[in-house]
Amino acid sequence: MLVQPGQAEPGRAAQVLSDNQALVEKASRQTIEPVIAALAASEDPMAQAVLEAWSDKRLGQRKADGSFVLLAPDAAGYALTDIATGESLGTAPKSEIDELKPNSGVRGLIGAALVQFQLMDADPAKRRAALDALARDGNASHLAPLRAAIAAEKDPEIKAAKERLERLLTLRFDADPQARIAAIDSFGADLGLDLRGALNPLVATKQVAVTEVPEGANVARTLRPGKDLPREAAYDLLVTAGLAPARLTISDQRASLLAHVDNGKIAGIPLAEMDNQATRDAAYTALETAGLAPSAATEDEVTAALAAHKFLDTYAEPDAAVTDAARAALKRIDRKVGLMQFADLALDALSLASIYFLAAIGLAITFGVMRVINMAHGEFIMMGAYTGYVVQQYISNYTVSILVALPLAFAVTFAAGVAMERLVIRHLYHRPLETLLATFGISIALQQLAKNIFGTQARPLTSPAWLDGALTFNDVVSISYIRIAIFVLGLIFLGLFLFIMKKTRLGLEVRAVTQNPKMAASMGINPDRINMLTFGLGSGIAGIAGVAIGLFAKVTSELGSDYIVQSFMTVVVGGVGNIWGALAGATLIGFLQKGIEFFNPSNTLAAQTYMIVFIIIFIQFRPRGIIALKGRAAGD
Known part of the structure; x- marks a missing residue:
């Protein structure tokens, strides 16, 4: 009972x-x-x-x-x-x-039966677990207990979850089509994956073969064998539906015909006439009619069967109004998803641009003021990352360690930059080829030194817990907190650089040397000292960039090599020696790279290749970059 x-x-x-x-x-x-x-x-x-x-x-x-x-x-x-x-x-x-x-x-x-008890449980955790269970395996029988549980729910968050789930189950299982349509329309262009998961089965189709279109069938479209549907697939539908016998294979036909040779004839047809497929098919049909061969379809019978039947794409959902509402909702969602994907791509591009800006800002300073092609700039980034790693070996609190690592990385790489300028660079001014070769050699030496000290394995530079995870706007758009922090750091350095250049004596002297070094020297400014401080400043900023980049990239001796090419491209495209040019160049390259990757996501190397080709073409038309520098750099 x-x-x-x-x-x-x-x-x-x-x-x-x-x-x-x-x-x-x-x-x-x-x-x-x-x-x-x-x-x-x-x-x-x-x-x-x-x-x-x-x-x-x-x-x-x-x-x-x-x-x-x-x-x-x-x-x-x-x-x-x-x-x-x-x-x-x-x-x-x-x-x-x-x-x-x-x-x-x-x-x-x-478990499904227990849901109705758990939805009313005094423990909120059990009520949430019941909702999760319903979301995974809900059915029509759960609608009534779920609706009853909504009115008694006191927790606003859980109540909202119950109401959303009730609408999802309604659009799938309610007996009233109008209630289902109203539930679908209530979501608008909601981007929830659960909504798309509920709507997709309503517009799912299957291919069927019928003699006549059933009354009330929810037909998506009529299929034409040979055009919308391969002939073989169409006939397989007939065989599966029991509307036609299996197709006759050549080997089976040959075996049956040979087994019924009688006095040089098969089914009354002389063997001499069996030199074409049509005659062989006729002979097999005669044997089939006489009950001497198994029922199977010859090619002409296949053609006749395909012509005598209709082939349809039908919705699994029987109600056409519901499928129309579901398709309209999915179109709204697809449009919004497209916009959100564009927004997500823009955020990715912006975060990549901020990384390139941080990596290139120091290079923009040294290249613009001193006209020095520093191939070891990437190694200053690497030194900054390793400085952060070393600090974390002594300070276990990751927040404190990062706060200590940032100024320390600046100090270390500033000192290294000053030493490099004093010992090597200052002897090679106005000799760009020798400078390039010398800094390239220093780059290799610094990489090997890092390998000797830290080994070849990647070292961890761990971000604080508050930088874990991502800022999620919806199921499509999100950005990690680390990338947000790097973006903010880039803005801070942009503001700091502008303050130094516009509001301090050092900035005034740097601008003077950049515009006209001889006139600056005649006014009592020491260009040699300014070059040293500028090179140190650019190197120090690279060290800070290394700490930031190391939070999400592997800290190895080759870390700087991964960013040196992009840094030079940023400076060249934006305009050498100009902070706004570096910002413009980083933005252009970041958005360009992400845009190319969007169209070719499986091959990032190809994306970088296309980007370099684009930049080569770009500098043919604008060799001084987006924002050309005035003064010495412009005249060289």
């Missing part, structure tokens, strides 16, 4: 189990669902405990009388609880109890 809703009575759950003892003892997913549904609908106070115990393998049966009991581990074996009353029945050894062990399919049905 299966209990109907509204028959609340203590002991009803025990009665359901007793009346369906055989099904419970040998439970399977195919047979046990009515019993589980009856337990859930019994309104017995013990129903939830019985279902939970059954799912957890804590439901047993006494061998002596076959009665069902709840089990709990005990020193004597099991502590027993009466299902009808909830009272203790004492203990029993394990030998006297048959433990019911439902398989995964049965446990899945029990």
